[in-house]
Amino acid sequence: MPRLGLLLPKGFSVMSFAPISAFEAANLVAGERFYDLRILSETGEPLTNSLGWTMNTEPLGESSFDTLMVGSAPDLVPPSPRTVAYLREAVSTTRRITSVCIAAFTLAEAGILDGRRATTHWLRAEELGRRFPKITVEMDRIFIADGPVWTSAGMTAGIDLALGLIERDLGQQAAQRTARVLVVHHRRAGGQSQHSAMLQLDAKSDRVQIALAFAKQNLREPLTVELLADAARLSPRQFSRVFRTETGLSPAKAIENLRLEAARFMLEQGRLPIEEIARETGFGDRERMRRSFLRTFGATPQALRNAAHPLATI
Numbered sequence: 395m396p397r398l399g400l401l402l403p404k405g406f407s408v409m410s411f412a413p414i415s416a417f418e419a420a421n422l423v424a425g426e427r428f429y430d431l432r433i434l435s436e437t438g439e440p441l442t443n444s445l446g447w448t449m450n451t452e453p454l455g456e457s458s459f460d461t462l463m464v465g466s467a468p469d470l471v472p473p474s475p476r477t478v479a480y481l482r483e484a485v486s487t488t489r490r491i492t493s494v495c496i497a498a499f500t501l502a503e504a505g506i507l508d509g510r511r512a513t514t515h516w517l518r519a520e521e522l523g524r525r526f527p528k529i530t531v532e533m534d535r536i537f538i539a540d541g542p543v544w545t546s547a548g549m550t551a552g553i554d555l556a557l558g559l560i561e562r563d564l565g566q567q568a569a570q571r572t573a574r575v576l577v578v579h580h581r582r583a584g585g586q587s588q589h590s591a592m593l594q595l596d597a598k599s600d601r602v603q604i605a606l607a608f609a610k611q612n613l614r615e616p617l618t619v620e621l622l623a624d625a626a627r628l629s630p631r632q633f634s635r636v637f638r639t640e641t642g643l644s645p646a647k648a649i650e651n652l653r654l655e656a657a658r659f660m661l662e663q664g665r666l667p668i669e670e671i672a673r674e675t676g677f678g679d680r681e682r683m684r685r686s687f688l689r690t691f692g693a694t695p696q697a698l699r700n701a702a703h704p705l706a707t708i
Contacts, residue, residue, distance in 0.1 A: 396460035396563065397430040401477075402451065403467050403500075404435075407444045409549035410465025410494055416556035419575040423568055432457060436477055444468050454480045461490045461559065463552075466497035470518070473500045481506060485543070490559065492544035494552035501545070502526040510540040515548040553578065598640050601626040605633070610652055613676040617649050653677060654690055661699045668695050 400414055417429045435441045438453025444467065454476070462484055473481075481504040485491050493501045498514035499522060501507050508528040513519065519533030532538060537546040537555040546555040553576070561569035608625040609617050622645055623633035637645050657675040660666060669680045677683035680695075687695050 395427065395430045397432065397457060398461045398463065399432045399434045399452075399457070399459040400463045400465055401434045401454070402441055402443075402465045403471055403473070403477075404441060405444055405467045405471070406441065406465050407468045407495070407549065408447075410497075410552070412549060413463060413494060413552040413556035416553050416560060416572060416576060420560045420564060420568065420572045422575060423571045424564060428564070432459075436474060436480075459484070459488050461492065462488045464491070464493045464497040464500050466493075466495050466500070470496055470499055473503050478504045488542075490542050490544060492546070492555060492559070494546055494555070495549050498522060498545045499525075501543070502529060506543060507545070510543055511538050512540065512543075512545040513538045513547050514545060599636065601628060601633075602637055602640050605637070606648070606652075609649055610656075613649075613653055613656055614674055615676065617645075617676065619645050622649075649676075650686060651690075654686060657683060657687075657695065658691075658698060661695055668699075671695070 398417060400410065402410060414431060414433075417431055421427050421429055433449065433451050434454060435451035436454055438451055438456070440448045441451050442448050462481075464481070477500070481491070481501065485504075485506050491501070491506065493514075495515050496518050498507065498512055499518070502512075502522060502525070507526065511530045511532055512522070513532050513535040514522050516533055519531055523529060523531035523533075535547065536551045537544060537558060539558065544555055544559070546552045557569050557573055557578070560572055605622045605626040609622060615621075619630045619634055622637075623630040626633050628636065634645060637643075637648070641648055643651075653675045657671050657677065660671045660675070661668070666674070668683070672678065672680045672683040675683070677686065684694055687693060687698070691698065693701075
């Protein structure tokens with residue numbers, strides 16, 4: 395039975411527990427206690443979280459682990475010398491070691507990320523790269539697996555990382571069933587951007603949200619203002635005015651952003667030819683998509699595809 399430990403600091407964020415819920419659900423899917431889950435702290439004393447609640451923990455060093463996850467506090471807290479020493483030893487005795495959110499800084503302090511690719515919450519990604527120049531920080535990733543070391547972005551990305559680990563252990567079908575148990579609508583792959591075009595648009599009215607949802611489901615089609623306005627049950631003129639007021643963008647620019655997001659995801663995660671991706675996402679042809687990528691990302695679709703690395707094999 396793989397023993398999985400979650401190492402928590404004082405004042406840990408309650409969202410550090412999110413990945414544990416995925417492993418608990420995986421046990422339900424497996425129909426047995428496949429994962430033996432343990433909660434750890436440096437001393438093993440009752441630990442207080444960010445909300446002031448306490449919970450029991452096990453001390454470091456009493457058990458060995460197949461997988462060790464490191465949680466974080468809401469803000470950066472330097473790890474103690476004892477924790478750093480424990481992690482340095484654990485990386486050679488543990489099959490996998492992972493970090494949730496800004497716990498990447500804890501792994502970095504221990505030197506575990508030196509020479510590796512890693513990610514963390516986008517608010518802290520530049521700082522991680524600046525403080526630890528031996529790390530290749532990819533700041534726009536949900537999670538990254540570099541050999542036995544996995545790092546994730548903001549807190550909910552820990553669930554995606556956990557599902558990736560479960561897929562490695564139990565297979566794709568089990569990971570998908572686990573996601574359904576968690577009512578996770580879509581398991582995000584590691585290469586997916588931390589940013590969402592839909593979230594950034596931040597439409598407030600139901601009608602604009604309906605139009606955006608319609609657009610996202612029909613990116614391949616020519617999404618004219620008239621078609622979007624009809625979905626929103628507004629006149630084209632009224633729709634354009636309301637849309638710009640709520641999102642700060644023209645409908646055309648918003649649709650381009652949705653197409654860019656979908657195309658980038660397909661480029662990084664799949665093997666479809668670029669010409670087909672251009673058709674599927676509504677760009678029409680490869681050259682039009684290429685110009686849009688250069689304008690927005692400063693790189694061609696082929697360059698972004700080449701830069702996207704699949705999960706490393708353990």
